[in-house]
Amino acid sequence: MIRLFSDDELQLMWAKSPSAVQRAAGSPSDCFHPLILHMLDTAAVAFEIWRGCLNAFTRRRWSQALGMPEDSAGRLVATLAGCHDLGKASPPFQSQLEDPVPSLKSAGFAFQHPPVKTLHGFVTAVSLRDILVSREVDSEVAEAFAYAVAGHHGSFPAPGDLEISKGLGTSEWHDMRRALFNRLVTEVNAAGALGQTVRLTSVPPWIVVQLAGLSSVSDWIASSEDIYEHHGRVSSISDYASRGQVQAKSGLRRLMWLQPEHPRTVRDFSELFPFKPRPAQQAVQNIAGRLAPPALVIVEAPTGEGKTEAALYLADRLASCQGQTGFYYALPTQATSNQMFGRLVRFLPTAYKGEFLNLQLLHGHAALSTEVEQLRRDAQVFLEPTGLGEKGEGDGFDGAPAAVVTSEWFTQRKRGLLAPFGVGTVDQALLAVLQTRHFFVRLWGLAGKVVVIDEVHAYDVYMLGLIEELLAWLSSLGSSVVLLSATLPLERRRALIEAYHRGLGSGNALSVPEVAYPRLTWCSPVDSGAVAVRPDAERARKVSLRFVHWEPEDGPIEEAPPWAFELQSLLQHGGCAAVICNTVGQAQTIYRTLKPVFPGADAGDGLPEIDLFHAHYLYGDRSERERRTLGRFGKVTDPSVKRPARAVLVATQVVEQSLDLDFDLMVSELAPVDLVIQRMGRLWRHTETARSASLAAPELWLLEPPEDESGVPRFPAGWTWVYDEYVLLRSWLAVRTSSEIVVPDQVERLVEEVYGTKWPTEDLEAALQRRIERTRLASHADAYELSKLSRQNAVRLPITTEVLFLPLKAVEEDNPDVHVSLQALTRIGGPSVRVVALYGREDEAYLDRALTERVDLSVKPDNHAARRLLERSITVTHRGAVPGLVSEGVRPAQWRLSPHVRHHRVIFLDESGSACVGEWRLCLDPELGLVVRPLNP
Numbered sequence: 001m002i003r004l005f006s007d008d009e010l011q012l013m014w015a016k017s018p019s020a021v022q023r024a025a026g027s028p029s030d031c032f033h034p035l036i037l038h039m040l041d042t043a044a045v046a047f048e049i050w051r052g053c054l055n056a057f058t059r060r061r062w063s064q065a066l067g068m069p070e071d072s073a074g075r076l077v078a079t080l081a082g083c084h085d086l087g088k089a090s091p092p093f094q095s096q097l098e099d100p101v102p103s104l105k106s107a108g109f110a111f112q113h114p115p116v117k118t119l120h121g122f123v124t125a126v127s128l129r130d131i132l133v134s135r136e137v138d139s140e141v142a143e144a145f146a147y148a149v150a151g152h153h154g155s156f157p158a159p160g161d162l163e164i165s166k167g168l169g170t171s172e173w174h175d176m177r178r179a180l181f182n183r184l185v186t187e188v189n190a191a192g193a194l195g196q197t198v199r200l201t202s203v204p205p206w207i208v209v210q211l212a213g214l215s216s217v218s219d220w221i222a223s224s225e226d227i228y229e230h231h232g233r234v235s236s237i238s239d240y241a242s243r244g245q246v247q248a249k250s251g252l253r254r255l256m257w258l259q260p261e262h263p264r265t266v267r268d269f270s271e272l273f274p275f276k277p278r279p280a281q282q283a284v285q286n287i288a289g290r291l292a293p294p295a296l297v298i299v300e301a302p303t304g305e306g307k308t309e310a311a312l313y314l315a316d317r318l319a320s321c322q323g324q325t326g327f328y329y330a331l332p333t334q335a336t337s338n339q340m341f342g343r344l345v346r347f348l349p350t351a352y353k354g355e356f357l358n359l360q361l362l363h364g365h366a367a368l369s370t371e372v373e374q375l376r377r378d379a380q381v382f383l384e385p386t387g388l389g390e391k392g393e394g395d396g397f398d399g400a401p402a403a404v405v406t407s408e409w410f411t412q413r414k415r416g417l418l419a420p421f422g423v424g425t426v427d428q429a430l431l432a433v434l435q436t437r438h439f440f441v442r443l444w445g446l447a448g449k450v451v452v453i454d455e456v457h458a459y460d461v462y463m464l465g466l467i468e469e470l471l472a473w474l475s476s477l478g479s480s481v482v483l484l485s486a487t488l489p490l491e492r493r494r495a496l497i498e499a500y501h502r503g504l505g506s507g508n509a510l511s512v513p514e515v516a517y518p519r520l521t522w523c524s525p526v527d528s529g530a531v532a533v534r535p536d537a538e539r540a541r542k543v544s545l546r547f548v549h550w551e552p553e554d555g556p557i558e559e560a561p562p563w564a565f566e567l568q569s570l571l572q573h574g575g576c577a578a579v580i581c582n583t584v585g586q587a588q589t590i591y592r593t594l595k596p597v598f599p600g601a602d603a604g605d606g607l608p609e610i611d612l613f614h615a616h617y618l619y620g621d622r623s624e625r626e627r628r629t630l631g632r633f634g635k636v637t638d639p640s641v642k643r644p645a646r647a648v649l650v651a652t653q654v655v656e657q658s659l660d661l662d663f664d665l666m667v668s669e670l671a672p673v674d675l676v677i678q679r680m681g682r683l684w685r686h687t688e689t690a691r692s693a694s695l696a697a698p699e700l701w702l703l704e705p706p707e708d709e710s711g712v713p714r715f716p717a718g719w720t721w722v723y724d725e726y727v728l729l730r731s732w733l734a735v736r737t738s739s740e741i742v743v744p745d746q747v748e749r750l751v752e753e754v755y756g757t758k759w760p761t762e763d764l765e766a767a768l769q770r771r772i773e774r775t776r777l778a779s780h781a782d783a784y785e786l787s788k789l790s791r792q793n794a795v796r797l798p799i800t801t802e803v804l805f806l807p808l809k810a811v812e813e814d815n816p817d818v819h820v821s822l823q824a825l826t827r828i829g830g831p832s833v834r835v836v837a838l839y840g841r842e843d844e845a846y847l848d849r850a851l852t853e854r855v856d857l858s859v860k861p862d863n864h865a866a867r868r869l870l871e872r873s874i875t876v877t878h879r880g881a882v883p884g885l886v887s888e889g890v891r892p893a894q895w896r897l898s899p900h901v902r903h904h905r906v907i908f909l910d911e912s913g914s915a916c917v918g919e920w921r922l923c924l925d926p927e928l929g930l931v932v933r934p935l936n937p
Contacts, residue, residue, distance in 0.1 A: 003175040010036045010183060011233040012107055013089045013176065014100050016223070018230075032100065033230035035088050036180055040241045041222035043082030043188050044248040046214055050074035052249065052258045053420075056323030057293060058210075058448030061478045065207055067200065072193035079190040080128075081215040084149040087123025089177045091169045092116050110170050118167025125150035125157045126168065127177045136198045144203040148211040152219050154437030156212070187241040205798045206447070206476045213444025217418060227251035256358035259325050259420055266320055272350055273309050283520050283533045284310040288317040293324055294475050295524035296500040298456075298483045298493060300517060302743045303681025304539060308343065308454070311482040315450040316351050318480055327450040328417060330426040332458050333615075335626050336658035337361060337424050340454075344423055362417065362424025417445035426453060426463075433469045433794045447477035455657045456485040456496070457674050461783045462828045464492065465790025468499035472797040475503030486678050487517060487747050489755035497523050503797055517748040538687075541743045543680050544699040545735065548667070549706075560593040563701065567667065568597050571646050574692040575664040576633055579650045580679055582669045583718035584614045588928045591650040604645030605632060613651040616930040618837060620871035633661045636689050643689070655682060662686045667701040670715075672723055673731040673754045676702070677747055702735070710767035726779035729772055730754040733764075786828060831882045834904045835889065836873045837915070837924055841908055842890050847872060849911070857892040857906070866900035873904060876922070878932040884918030 016033035050059065051074060062077070063070045087093065094104060095115045105111065125146045132142035147156050168174065185191055222228055228247055234240045252258055269277040269285050277285060280301040291297070297314060299307050311329075318324040329344065331337045341361045348359060417428060418441075429451065432442035451474055459467065474481055483496060494512075501510045506525045515532040522529055548563045567577060579594070581587040591612040600609035611632075613625050629649060634641040655661055656678050662685040668676065684691075684698040705713040715728055734753040735741070741750070752758070764772070838855065839846045847853040847868060861869060876885055889905025896902055907915040907922065914923040916935060923931045 005179045007237050016230045031232040039082040041228050042218045043078040044244040045221045046081035046218040047078035048248040055325040068196040075188050075190040076193040079188050080145050080149050081218045082184045083128050084152045084215045087120035090123045092118040092167050093120045108172050116167045121150045122157050131181050138201050141200045141203050144208050148208045149215045151212045152216040209440045210444045210447050212440040216441050260352045278306045279534045279536050280305045281310045292524045292526045293322045294478045294480045296481045298521040300485050300519050304685050307484040311452045326420040329423040329452045330429045331454045332657050335654050341423050358419045359421045360419045362428045430466045450480045452482045454484045456483045462786040462790050465787050469794040471499040472503035475500045487751050535744050543741050545738050546701050547704045548701045560597050564597045573694050574645045575695050577648045577665040578663040580668040582722050584616045587614050587652050603647040605642045610648045618874050662689050664695045665699050669703045672727045673734050673750050712768050712771050724779050726775035830879045832875050832877045833882050833885045834875050836869050836904050836906050860894040860897045881920040
């Protein structure tokens with residue numbers, strides 16, 4: 001006979017130990033937060049997320065898949081989420097707090113001696129599955145639901161983990177878990193929804209993933225004492241449940257996750273943007289009406305054609321017509337993310353008039369963005385969930401408590417994936433398909449939204465493999481995707497479309513015609529196609545191409561190259577030039593040699609004639625250089641832009657992607673041809689910019705490599721470290737006889753000559769043929785290994801839920817201590833480590849060289865202190881220095897408790913701004929940035 005329990009007896013089981021507030025107030029040690037109340041808290045949050053945070057399209061899709069009305073589906077989801085901690089009603093968990101045990105024993109609950117070690121998530125999986133089956137829910141459906149919510153500590157329990165009969169307890173424990181479930185169903189009013197669940201015979205994997213993500217986040221919010229006061233027992237559970245719904249809505253409002261109201265009318269392009277649509281934008285508007293979400297749209301057009309506005313128009317159209325409110329805009333770098341954030345800050349109020357909007361910036365230093373700080377100053381919410389599981393469960397590889405690991409989801413860096421609107425690096429989206437803990441939270445955050453991935457052509461084989469897997473997941477999750485690119489090789493475009501189509505699972509054959517560049521290509525459950533875009537005659541450009549002979553070396557160069565004086569002569573009457581290098585070291589070298597050629601301290605805007613911009617500065621300095629670059633070479637119609645009379649910017653690839661910069665002349669080291677074309681997009685970009693009479697047309701000087709005695713180019717080691725040698729060779733062959741590049745007419749031909757399968761047909765010298773064949777074989781071998789690695793690291797889109805529950809590697813984000821096989825790699829490169837550069841010593845550290853701003857490394861940094869530390873941070877990638885930094889760098893013990901600086905090391909600089917690590921000297925030069933030199937050259 002099943003035992004029944006009173007309200008008081010239901011509150012015998014604890015979920016959260018006495019809170020810090022209660023302990024400080026001297027409350028009794030048994031003043032814990034009862035399990036039934038935490039279950040109700042979590043269910044309330046989940047239901048408010050369903051009603052207020054999920055967009056209409058996602059709710060409708062869930063409802064259709066579950067075969068029940070939206071309200072019933074929401075109550076079922078809330079009930080299942082509330083059951084995430086059902087397994088805490090078990091002897092192993094309840095014995096972890098001594099004070100409640102006597103009362104439990106008096107009530108007839110037996111404890112094993114010695115205690116059995118069983119994680120409560122495993123008990124949840126078994127118990128909830130059995131309870132649902134007893135309610136006549138199909139066993140496979142019951143298992144899918146139970147496993148999903150049992151994974152709230154970061155990974156799903158594997159079937160082999162569930163041999164836990166000793167941890168389930170005697171019949172009284174079984175009866176208690178059943179009673180807790182029944183009471184939750186009653187308070188959530190989910191009996192009808194549960195009854196409709198018996199008709200289900202299977203659950204698609206996307207529902208399992210979204211349920212796991214929603215349950216985890218609901219638990220974190222319900223575990224925050226900032227939102228829910230974790231007090232002791234209550235006199236009426238029903239009254240508590242009613243109040244909990246109000247608290248849940250208030251908490252979500254504080255997090256600014258509630259969906260804004262989007263106008264339900266279709267708007268023309270001109271209603272969103274203050275200019276007439278260009279041809280590519282008009283083409284997007286023309287096809288938008290035929291898209292049935294989820295849909296993939298690939299926009300290929302030259303730089304400056306308004307691809308960003310085209311993507312935003314599509315996002316707005318899908319929101320108004322299909323209820324797909326919300327988007328994430330993914331870009332290749334932090335700098336491009338920062339600039340796009342500013343653009344979206346200006347766009348969203350137009351699309352959502354009168355709404356209070358939550359736009360988040362996501363990357364490693366997003367919290368330091370000036371615009372983010374300004375926008376969030378009065379609304380910043382940082383939650384620190386408490387009491388998340390048994391000791392050791394969900395902890396980081398470095399021993400950081402589970403609460404700290406989880407708190408990272410509420411930092412500026414990660415929570416944007418959960419907010420309605422986000423912009424940041426593509427890495428944050430790619431982590432959704434890597435085998436990290438809580439990968440399903442990221443997938444849930446992206447589900448049903450519009451995801452824009454910019455500069456798709458810029459990614460290597462490994463990243464493209466991850467992007468393909470992400471596309472498959474996104475289509476299965478109901479997310480529409482817009483891919484933006486200057487151009488894509490045919491095979492790459494086909495692979496991206498096929499990946500998205502795979503996730504649709506429609507069973508329809510994919511048929512997409514090939515059309516001329518520029519073009520739009522799309523794929524949806526009911527339709528696919530492509531259309532050529534009429535080029536904008538006013539924006540067609542003919543760029544003169546000149547090859548500059550120079551002998552770049554891998555060592556230091558002290559004298560300015562001959563072309564520097566030609567550049568000086570050409571700019572004597574004014575003009576702005578960019579010199580783009582393939583490596584930071586080369587950029588520093590060229591800057592040093594050009595500085596005597598352009599010595600002016602005032603270029604007409606109060607700043608020097610020559611400037612340097614790359615990624616290897618302290619973050620505060622890098623941000624300042626980024627703002628300075630945009631303020632000097634940005635769009636002249638922007639009031640914040642003051643264009644210099646004559647200036648030269650030496651930079652790396654940070655300026656070639658997405659940044660809205662405009663130069664009169666460009667000097668560039670040879671790079672893959674698609675990236676050369678991308679760099680050209682920063683030449684004569686805006687018609688409003690006044691040009692010097694001596695600069696009659698856009699001109700690109702390519703710094704070609706030296707050749708050996710056989711006429712075969714010798715690429716510097718830095719170039720082949722960054723780019724594939726085979727691609728460089730084919731790019732060199734594609735342009736070496738050209739005197740101009742015409743955009744868009746020649747773009748596709750050049751790209752296919754480099755990336756296509758057709759072998760170069762021109763007569764080549766035997767030595768060059770041998771080099772091409774050798775590098776081709778090496779390139780294909782590398783591509784095979786990178787492709788295999790991306791498949792190994794990714795969470796592949798499963799056909800069935802059983803495959804989803806296979807064990808994962810649970811790799812770690814951002815932690816340089818763990819082996820590379822246990823790191824969540826979104827990019828393949830050398831090892832790296834994040835460093836905070838301070839002055840003084842470990843027991844007396846300072847932020848400044850003058851030793852006036854003390855920082856105490858023995859205490860956990862609060863948010864303000866963490867911000868100041870991050871301003872002094874830099875990512876070191878030097879292959880020689882990284883191992884020493886990992887092993888010798890100071891790692892304050894209290895920093896492990898901070899989600900902001902948890903994986904950072906500390907180095908102490910001397911008066912010259914240098915620090916010795918192993919056999920290397922790291923110098924943080926205020927002008928050049930990070931310079932790494934051997935101690936004994």
